Amino acid sequence: MSLTMVSIGEEKIIKEIRAKESVKRHLQNLGFITGEKIEVVSENSSGLILMIKGSKIALNKGMANKIIVQ
Template sequence: MALSMIGIGEQRKIVEVRAKDSVKRHLQSLGFIVGEKVEIVAENPSGLILLVKGSKVALNKGIANKIIVS
């Protein structure tokens, strides 16, 4: 399931990042690593506010669709 499809307050584990290598490296530097837990804190029309590794990160929904969680 894509990260953009889970609800606010839900916590899931990252299982895969389906993106180009440059995007993957950038997301990994932000803490989006396979096996890491991620939680949706808030949502707005353009994207999501996520909590990963104790930090809040904003992602647009296009990028959130590339992060697969379970």
């Protein structure tokens, strides 16, 4: 399932990132690495606030849709 389908407060594990290599590299630099735990902290009309590796990161829904979790 994509990250946009995860409920607030739920913790998941990143399974895969389905994006161009440059976008994938950028997300990996932010900590979005396969096998990493990620939690959806909040959501608004423009995107998601995520907790990953102890940091809060905001992503728009288009970008979050490229991250597949389990």
